[in-house]
């Protein structure tokens with residue numbers, strides 16, 4: 242596959258077909274949070290029509306001629322009034338229902354199998370996996386021997402079959418190193434590029450470990466397939482063995498899907514709870530038996546206060562996915578409760594896992610606070626950025642009042658493809674959706690102001706290609722894994738107070754996943770100065786072109802130094818040095834992008850293969 246078509250340097254110089262007047266945004270910004278995101282008030286500048294407006298029919302004709310299919314109209318008012326059928330909520334999706342008489346090896350369920358693994362919308366590994374074969378840093382009490390093939394990892398045979406059904410032919414680098422650590426029962430902080438398979442890196446070993454023992458460990462449950470089963474009457478208390486905490490609803494649904502796949506044909510029953518999922522569905526799902534619980538933090542904490550519905554006393558594995566978002570959104574209270582509050586099992590064999598695609602200040606503090614003293618750290622990628630070279634990044638100067646025309650033109654300058662467009666404010670999302678939709682483009686949109694039914698509908702429409710252009714706030718920046726998403730557009734760049742460079746890395750990571758290539762185009766103007774320096778570091782590191790207007794930020798020697806915005810721990814020489822406070826990042830000196838601090842790989846030079854001595858073991862991944 243070649244690169245998705247590039248865009249010219251000045252995207253605003255298209256045919257100038259514009260949408261007429263109309264002030265931009267002025268919308269109340271969304272705040273960072275599970276169901277919100279970093280947001281910036283949209284540019285409140287009048288668009289000035291400079292060329293004659295096309296009629297609506299002419300616009301539509303133009304869109305069809307360019308290959309964009311017809312859009313699907315959503316009646317949001319109807320959604321608000323009617324809600325949706327229960328079955329339409331993702332949380333009610335089918336899972337494999339195990340029966341007592343099945344024993345260890347449960348039979349296949351062809352219809353469900355096809356739904357879980359055979360979908361035409363399932364992401365498949367691309368040809369450009371070498372971009373994920375980068376420096377690996379592993380720190381921990383013992384040397385980690387990576388699993389280069391799934392078959393040698395000692396996984397449960399049913400998990401191996403599910404891996405094969407998912408067409409995972411070889412573990413990705415983060416999987417190679419994280420799986421053995423979890424299988425050995427150690428806590429781990431796993432940091433790797435967007436779209437590099439972090440979900441399976443923890444899901445596979447956890448499920449495999451539990452599979453053989455589920456019968457012994459799991460709480461009693463009703464037979465949901467029995468003819469007289471009644472969800473209300475027979476429901477039991479949920480007593481999960483695994484809790485996976487994720488920051489957004491949509492991500493919870495996606496991780497639930499991976500759990501449904503990996504638990505297929507086993508006794509382990511996955512459940513998902515998230516804000517907006519109607520309570521009766523949630524109760525029914527939890528009450529049918531819950532071994533693997535995927536949850537957003539707020540909803541999980543709600544249920545922790547209802548011990549007749551949920552107990553955490555059997556939990557053996559706790560995973561905090563997208564841990565960096567937990568920092569950004571200040572989930573500290575929830576996190577404290579989830580990691581040790583209530584009736585949570587605090588046995589020594591309780592394993593904690595944290596994952597992240599970026600490494601902002603504080604993530605190491607979080608790990609030190611909540612993981613065991615001898616936890617492992619696995620990091621794939623260079624010190625400062627986990628952005629990678631499968632994403633071609635273009636930065637284009639576009640003044641605020643030109644953005645609508647620029648994005649419209651941009652959509653006609655490349656082949657029609659799944660495209661995500663990020664705005665910082667809800668109002669800007671709504672306006673841009675209207676603007677593009679009325680010009681014949683198949684858009685849909687999502688933000689925290691929509692009800693759950695609308696959010697799920699938008700996600701489904703985008704995933705299935707019914708509406709191949711999704712306009713979103715940062716609630717969709719993290720984790721979304723959508724097949725064929727080849728273009729991400731930052732209509733608004735996420736400046737510092739809206740998540741900054743971390744948010745940028747997550748957003749562009751919606752494309753170029755798992756060995757596929759993608760294009761990320763960002764509109765830049767003088768309101769984005771605060772992100773300029775960090776942006777240039779990433780562009781240089783990923784061998785992307787630095788435009789003329791950002792050249793002053795390119796270091797003279799052409800080498801970028803990420804130390805100041807990554808690990809803020811004081812150097813200790815042993816590569817660990819947790820124990821104490823040791824976190825310069827919280828001090829005034831280090832402040833924002835302040836003093837240089839040690840990176841994970843600081844003490845250990847990169848080795849061709851194998852490991853070096855000293856604090857951090859560093860290797861270069863071989864093919865996968």
Ligand SMILES: Nc1ncnc2c1ncn2[C@@H]1O[C@H](COP(=O)(O)OP(=O)(O)OP(=O)(O)O)[C@@H](O)[C@H]1O
Nearest residue numbers: 364366409411413435436437438439440598720755
């Ligand atoms: N070993 C593998 N071989 C092929 N495909 C894989 C493998 N492991 C995972 N995948 C697929 O790769 C895609 C990306 O995985 P995943 O969503 O876990 O990435 P991630 O690292 O968590 O990304 P993000 O940081 O954006 O959340 C998924 O579609 C997943 O099914």
